[in-house]
Amino acid sequence: MTEVAGRIEIYGQCEIVMANTTSLPTLQDVAAAAGVSTATVSRVINFPAQVAPATRAKVEATIAQLGYSPHFGARVMAARRTNTVGAIIPTMENAVFARGLQAFQDELSAHGYTMLVASTGYSAANEAEQVKALVARGADALLLIGHKRDQAIYDFLAAQGIPTIITWAFDPSSGRPSVGFDNAAAMRDMARQVIDMGHRQLALISAETASNDRAMERYLGIQAAMQDKGLPEENLLFIETSYGIEEGAIAFKQAMSASNPPSAVFCGNDVLAVGALRQARDSGIHVPDDVSIIGFDDIELAQVAYPPLTTVHVPHREMGRLAAAALIGWLKDGTPPNTVELLAYPVMRSTLAPKD
């Protein structure tokens, strides 16, 4: 037990997520509030065309107002599960989430669950819709990436009683069950090594930090290392861009044309780093003799890039497998799982060299 932000939390119990499940609205609640029979409510849900428009509108408004979910209703009444688990990820491209998700699915599959995936294109609005769509389609549980999203989504999931596990991040103060890693600490560890190698002018090509807590934490990790090592803040050139190889190439070009160009370029992920690497080759800049490039993720791109990319290894498969195991246990015995921290760590390959 520990006190966080003035509130007592029990590590790994995370009762917050399940807090509202005892007061879930029932079919009966909807019928009473709308002044109709339960059969009418049921008909609105299952065969809306059979219901008079005015009645239907009234019932639908009541359903929305109370936050009633027919699927959850069915589950409560019949302990009926769909054996479907949803996963909502920012993107399917570039395999950043693919490997972890495949492991997540393999573990679910071994326990008789089907995984359904939706991808948001890094849009918070899309994510909110997909959460609702997956719950409406009967997902028993959800996997989400990172902690940062509208509180209303967490409230909705709590009200619907949908076990939800956060991955790709670690924040015990959130009180939410998660299987992830500390993005800030991992990037800080890498940045310390880079600074210890003599690099003083740094750049970070980052994914957009506004709605992406992983990107923000990686940025904070570099800042922390600079502070530790006595480097002034202004020695970091910070470039935010959207996610892609082409974008990484463009940002690298921009970084290298700064009045004080960096000797080491951190990238918020391997995809950006591989773009930077390609641009360096196209510009006749030698890596790592002229400039060092550092990635984050350790997806396969990092290993097949040339030179092979120095990056931060994320334990994708382990994270996926453990996240599945956590949800399966939660669904089985109703107890939220402990929060699990996995280690992400620097992997030295061939794109980082000491600054001469």
Place this chain on the structure above:
Amino acid sequence: MTEVAGRIEIYGQCEIVMANTTSLPTLQDVAAAAGVSTATVSRVINFPAQVAPATRAKVEATIAQLGYSPHFGARVMAARRTNTVGAIIPTMENAVFARGLQAFQDELSAHGYTMLVASTGYSAANEAEQVKALVARGADALLLIGHKRDQAIYDFLAAQGIPTIITWAFDPSSGRPSVGFDNAAAMRDMARQVIDMGHRQLALISAETASNDRAMERYLGIQAAMQDKGLPEENLLFIETSYGIEEGAIAFKQAMSASNPPSAVFCGNDVLAVGALRQARDSGIHVPDDVSIIGFDDIELAQVAYPPLTTVHVPHREMGRLAAAALIGWLKDGTPPNTVELLAYPVMRSTLAPKD
């Protein structure tokens, strides 16, 4: 119009898929066959715990026997859609399907549909289950990869009236709406160029062909080019392996240690090719001076590999976008779309050179 296998087919109309929709069982049919009221059938579906076990078993058996789907029943009765479209792909790893799928989703999303994805791990049994799971979760329509699967799956989808589009393949004789490309012709075009460059000893590192029609067609494409150019069949070393960078590396090593090693190594996809490329580097074999390596797919791996990979470009984004447009139109007006053939073509980069 053309006659295929003794049966008249109308190109691009593909009425076969929708053929059984007129005889779909209704809720009433189930009730009559089980000798219960429609309310009881509805209760079995929605609140099974409220129904006596014997009655429930009888109704469930009747539902299974008639192939009744509550979701489709609801749709027929109420023209009620869930605005969810399912996509079932062999794997999420390595981004082979990711880019096309992202474009598929973007187009769906612009029209108010949510995409849910399931991945089979190249298992036919998984695919069959996932088809059922997605239909049960209310998918309005499905995207599938390739034509080859148990006829029972097509029968099930036809009985449920689920518009289904085939992608990543082109076979107008199938009578199924598809948006894809001719795998055999694309690989044949590439192989002709390779042979014209003087290569006589060839190898193909292929994904498993038994349940993967795309892999099989790529193999047939090379054989066709060899026949055109008068190369005997035994000049092709055929190695089948499962899908991965590591597997590509191992297979390449095996190919190069043959008594008559190839001067050009085709790979069934870019992932295997990148593995071969890595193995060549590790073995001190120079590409393309010592041996040429050719991929298939043109995913980003191909462009960031070093040397950049000569490969067959697949129009991923266009295929995804057009597949979505085809399904959206089909859902809107009930008419199956025309089958669309896109062009996949050789892209010359730096891993193929003339045989001296």
